Amino acid sequence: MKKGLKLLSLSLVIVLLVASLAGCGSNNQGNQQTQENTPAAPAEKITWKLGHLGNEEHIWNKTALKFAEVVSEKTNGQIEVKVYPNEQLGNEVDTINMVKAGTADMVISGESMQNWAPKAALIAVPYAFKDTDHMRSVIESDLGKEIAGQIEEKVGLKPLYYHVRAPRNLTSSKPISTPADLKGFKMRVPNVPVFVEAWKAAGASPQVLAFSEVFTAIQQGVIDGQENPVDLINSAGFYEVQKYVNETEHVNGFVYVLVGNKQFEGLSPELQQAVLEAAKEAQTYGDGLFEQEVTAITDQLKEKGMEFNTNVDKEAFQKAMEPGIKAILNEEQMDLYQRIVNFQ
Template structure:
């Protein structure tokens, strides 16, 4: 009897394990796993915001949708991520100015000194004009803008003291491959050189370029302070990053999951926007401690030089959009 009893217990245990395995398998089949890519490293505010977004999506869908995060250009450059969302190989991405290469009116937002300060930028992004721009982008590209996240203002780093536009003569400066950036830095007197950010450190180290411009946290996380002497506080772009989603992916989700993703995006925006400027302050301190000299400049002469660029962009990509931004000042 004891043998039969033990055998019965063993069979029951096996049954439980098998059933548990079947349940786990069934549950795993019900989970949709999506991929989110970005170009920053894991210490950056973008990544922290992405983690919060993934947590919220899982929570709000009761685990039916999970988001795996791929930082540090693991899924490719900004452009690769956008193209991936258009064909459905990438589900989400955090991307900034590169969208102007896919929906051209974004070029106006990327022009240096288009926005006067952070409040001016937020008034545009979080108003009807920002929503309209995202809808136009969706219609043209198949990429859905979920939320705008705020970035710190872009600053210039160099190995040459720059206090006025004339100091930029002959300076080879890395810029993103964005029309507004190339034209504006040309107008300010420099020699702009578009390249992927992943190439910037080595290019500065070897003298291929002399300077670069980015938010301070972006710059510090890439250890640019090791190969640059000056941080020039130009405040030339008050910018954003967008949390984007492939519309092909969006349409595969059911209505409740779509709503959950949208709610998670908004809450993650608020979270990221709270921590991004804390990160900027820490990054500035890190750069100072590394020996980088911080230079405050009068930005008005720089602003004056890019006004013709503003006008060209307005004529080319939308006078109405340009006037909307100007009128919010």
């Protein structure tokens, strides 16, 4: 009898134990199924602010919008690039400082970065580049990488792609053909020391002003003229307050489209690669616009009443500016300048 009870008790214990284990297995499977059915958390969206001084119709803005579009496509919308033209985020130097501080993320800039990276001065030293082809060759050579590398190291900005610029020309209300015509001529220059010294040496009275202030300064007679490529002469409406485009062609220059190092390095390797691929596409797109639009813009300026003074003694301007260039460039910059001039 007792033996039977013991066997019965043991059987009940085994049954309960098996049931318990089965229940645990069912719960674990249910938990596993629940986890498998739970959708993955969406990737965190990243928004970059890109500021520049061109207007909505400018090549830089059109290309930046293309870059933003391709970045969104390649990252499935995870990275959104918002473009702010017309110095909406501030002038060029302000925007650089904002990127460094993390309140903006991208900027279009060139020689202004020499305030941090001395080699950036060579982006636009008067008469350093012979023409656009020479400039492109330098940008894509080890010399260009040398400039870009110092910008990345000293400024904290990573160049993604670049825009070559039409030659910088001097605008005025009277024709200017030789340095002798610059006597008493008050002109705006950007905050670039080599520009200031070169134009002083040539006989002008250069004044540093933000680009957004130039139109009103000319209109009110505070300055007599300014110098810029035809695209910015057109987009800023200088044809309303200036009569002549004097073809000094004193600078063949370029600008970089840059992102903050911290912002770029904060991306996953996959997102970094997507941004770099988008930059290559933007480069091709922007180069195409440049070739199409520079001639068209020149024609537009003529239609709007501007006269192009082709009787400019460029050799005289180059010779007049040379002492100012040599006086302002330090040893490191002068070495790079000579290598650019002699680059084949």
